[in-house]
Amino acid sequence: MHKKHHKALLLFLLLFVSGCTNEEKKLRRENLRGEHLIRKHDEYFFTPPPPQPRSRESYPWEDKYIGSFPRISKEFFRCKGNPLNPVIVQDRGDKESFYYRDCSGRRHGLPIKDGQEFVYPCLINLLNFVQEKTEKRVVITAGHRCPTHNAYCDYTPYNWGSKHMLGAEVDFYVEGMEEQPEAIIKILMEYYPEEEFTRFKSEGLNISTPPWYNKEIFIKLYHPLEGRNHDNQHAYPYIGIQVRYDCEENKRIIFNQEQSQNYLRH
Ligand SMILES: [Zn+2]
Numbered sequence: 001m002h003k004k005h006h007k008a009l010l011l012f013l014l015l016f017v018s019g020c021t022n023e024e025k026k027l028r029r030e031n032l033r034g035e036h037l038i039r040k041h042d043e044y045f046f047t048p049p050p051p052q053p054r055s056r057e058s059y060p061w062e063d064k065y066i067g068s069f070p071r072i073s074k075e076f077f078r079c080k081g082n083p084l085n086p087v088i089v090q091d092r093g094d095k096e097s098f099y100y101r102d103c104s105g106r107r108h109g110l111p112i113k114d115g116q117e118f119v120y121p122c123l124i125n126l127l128n129f130v131q132e133k134t135e136k137r138v139v140i141t142a143g144h145r146c147p148t149h150n151a152y153c154d155y156t157p158y159n160w161g162s163k164h165m166l167g168a169e170v171d172f173y174v175e176g177m178e179e180q181p182e183a184i185i186k187i188l189m190e191y192y193p194e195e196e197f198t199r200f201k202s203e204g205l206n207i208s209t210p211p212w213y214n215k216e217i218f219i220k221l222y223h224p225l226e227g228r229n230h231d232n233q234h235a236y237p238y239i240g241i242q243v244r245y246d247c248e249e250n251k252r253i254i255f256n257q258e259q260s261q262n263y264l265r266h
Pocket of ligand 1: 080145
């Protein structure tokens with residue numbers, strides 16, 4: 001009894017392993033026949049160019065850095081006002097005093113242009129260029145200023161038409177090169193290799209160093225006792241860049257009250 005069982009089991013296993021009938025084997029062979037690609041030599045639809053060494057494209061996260069510093073973007077230009085700053089009282093003698101309160105700071109937006117928050121791209125590009133050349137950090141002390149923060153910073157009449165309100169002006173210094181602003185100004189000029197800068201006649205202005213300008217920008221250097229305002233209370237010289245000309249729209253940039261009010265308030 002036992003031996004018969006074993007034989008039957010063995011036969012069954014053999015059948016199982018050997019698989020199928022001859023018919024099925026034939027079918028399988030046919031199905032397994034490879035389809036070979038026919039490719040002749042030296043026959044192309046077009047001649048591919050010889051391979052060239054190519055530098056690797058950067059990954060998106062690498063784009064956020066220039067060297068070891070974050071790439072400057074319009075985010076760096078957000079208004080530095082802070083509602084916790086104390087109220088400033090301007091004593092006007094016999095007349096009623098003026099009171100200046102700071103704005104809500106980063107909770108409001110940048111200037112709006114064509115439905116988007118906007119800072120003049122040449123300012124962003126120039127500061128990234130400085131960071132790239134010096135391998136040092138650019139510290140923006142004033143980017144966009146909303147009208148409230150602008151008045152809070154500096155309530156002299158000269159400041160009323162400040163282009164900081166349009167995203168067309170920036171104040172900054174370079175960490176580690178605080179005492180060498182002239183070297184930074186040289187780099188700013190190198191950004192425009194084809195253009196000469198003209199020296200501004202600063203007679204009558206309360207500035208010891210005459211500014212420089214070309215078609216697009218105006219560069220001012222403020223020494224430690226000049227141009228001090230709420231945003232620039234540090235002890236360093238600083239550089240102010242103002243955009244004079246919109247090279248995309250081919251027009252001069254002049255302060256505009258209506259434009260200065262065009263930003264999102266939260
Ligand atoms: Zn503000």
